[in-house]
Amino acid sequence: MDITKKLYLLVFILLTALGVFVYNQPNALVSPDDDELRAARINQAVKRVISGREEEKHNSFFNQVPDMRVTDKYRAAKEEEKKFNVKRRKDAQKINVDLGKEDAESELQARNERIKNVQQTLSKLHEESLxxxxxxxxxxxxxxxxxxxxxxxxxxxxxxxxxxxxxxxxxxxxxxxxxxxxxxxxxxxxxxxxxxxxxxxxxxxxxxxxxxxxxxxxxxxxxxxxxxxxxxxxxxxxxxxxxxxxAPSWLSEGFAVYVQSLYQSPAENEWLNVFGLKFAREEYIDFEEFTNVPSLSGYEKDDVAMWYAQAYSVVKFLFERYGKDDFYQFSKNLKDGMPLGRAMFRSYGMPLNSAAALESAWQSNLRKQINRGK
Known part of the structure; x- marks a missing residue:
């Protein structure tokens, strides 16, 4: 091949390579107008980014304000809870309890309720007029x-x-x-x-x-x-x-006379002893009438004295024969609504299970006292 053909071939190869390069790099050669447009687009994009970041920063700050307030409330609530727990521990020590957390809270709640009831009672008492x-x-x-x-x-x-x-x-x-x-x-x-x-x-x-x-x-x-x-x-x-x-009238008056007799001299109690002798001779008020009398308003003075003496004698028998604990339980049974017979049986047992049984036991005890010279 001569040198002319070789030169033509080299030029062709160079032009082809330059065309391929230009085709793959479209932005490498731009006009001044295209460069200004590209710069403007870049500036707009940068502004949008900066504006977005500022807005995000602005929104983030104001979104944190409620969270900060909630945090303050939470801190205040925790502080109140801490103070309450300190007071609760002191109260628990005052009432001398050694309980778990739940039991202590229950005890304190009950204590506060009792205090409230006392305050209401005192308030009501203050309002009551004499x-x-x-x-x-x-x-x-x-x-x-x-x-x-x-x-x-x-x-x-x-x-x-x-x-x-x-x-x-x-x-x-x-x-x-x-x-x-x-x-x-x-x-x-x-x-x-x-x-x-x-x-x-x-x-x-x-x-x-x-x-x-x-x-x-x-x-x-x-x-x-x-x-x-x-x-x-x-x-x-x-x-x-x-x-x-x-309380049943005979029980109420009998107990009152019994307590009264403890503060009287033998001479002042002599009338009770006189009636005691009569009762031992079966000279007393019928027990059915005695235990169910609604009122003494229709009684003569002597009958009233006998009724009071009989109530005293029966209560004295229960109190001294069985003791004050059983007498209290008997009274509580009556308070709880038990009939007389059941209340006695639950307290004293047999044979005291009816008014008739009480009458018989009372009479037997009187005769024993007379025989012993009391």
Whole structure:
């Protein structure tokens, strides 16, 4: 091949290679207009990126504000919980409990409920009004008493006497004195029979009376004042134990006379011994009538005395023959609504399972006492 043909071939190869290169690199050769367009597009893209980042940053900041508030509330709630737990531990120590977390919370909840009930009771008590002071009466307070006394000022000696008798009685009416809630006792002391009967509504033979639900005591101020006070105060605790129901009349009055007799001299109790002899000779009120008497208002004075003495004698038999624990259980059974026979049997066992059985056992015990010279 001559040199001319070789040169033509070399030029052809170079042009072909240049065409292939240009075809594969379209952006390598651009016009000034295309370069400006490309730069403008790049700038727009950069602006969009920057704007997007700023917006994202802006949104991110404001989206964090609620989260920050929630965090503050959470911290405050945790702080309150911490304070509460510290107080709860101190309260648990005060009530001397060694319980698990759930039991401690239950105990504290029950304690708070008891406090709430006490506060409601005190509030209710505060709202309750006493009867107005009658004309001619003096008044004074000596917790738990509010005292009204006719014609005579309430001296410190008188108040001390009442509180001393009150304290002494509590030991003899346990557990009734423990279980009966005493809020405030109104003690009204009368010097004249007319004012006593008209105010209390009691008959002439009465020397004292008690309003159990209101916890009022009405007393004549005479030589029987102390013993009558013990009698009526026993009603406050013993009959209060049965609230909102009521104790059988013979049991209520019998126990009140029995406690009263503990504070009287042998001479003052002689009338009870006289009736005891009659009872041993089977001179007593029919037991069916005795255990079911609704009221003594229709009784003559002598019949009232016999009924009270019989109630005393029967209760004395139960209390001293079987003990105070069984007597309490018997009273509780009656409070729970048991009939007389079942209440006795559950407390004392055989043979005491009916009023007739009680009558027979009581009579047998009286005869034994007479034979022993008591």
């Amino acid at each position: 009867p107005p002071l009658p004309e001619g009466f003096f008044s004074a307070t000596a917790r738990p008493y509010v005292m009204y006394r006719e014609y005579t000022p309430l001296t410190d000696d008188f108040k001390a006497l009442v509180l001393k008798m009150h304290s002494s009685l509590l030991k003899n009416v346990t557990p009734f004195s423990v279980l009966t809630e005493v809020k405030r006792i109104l003690l009204m002391v009368f010097r004249t029979k007319s004012s006593y009967t008209s105010y209390s509504g009691r008959p002439d033979w009465s020397g004292g009376a008690a309003n159990i639900s209101a916890q009022y005591i009405y007393l004549m101020e005479n030589r029987n004042f102390k013993s009558n006070f013990m009698h009526e105060l026993t009603h406050i605790y013993f009959d209060g134990f049965f609230e909102p129901s009521s």
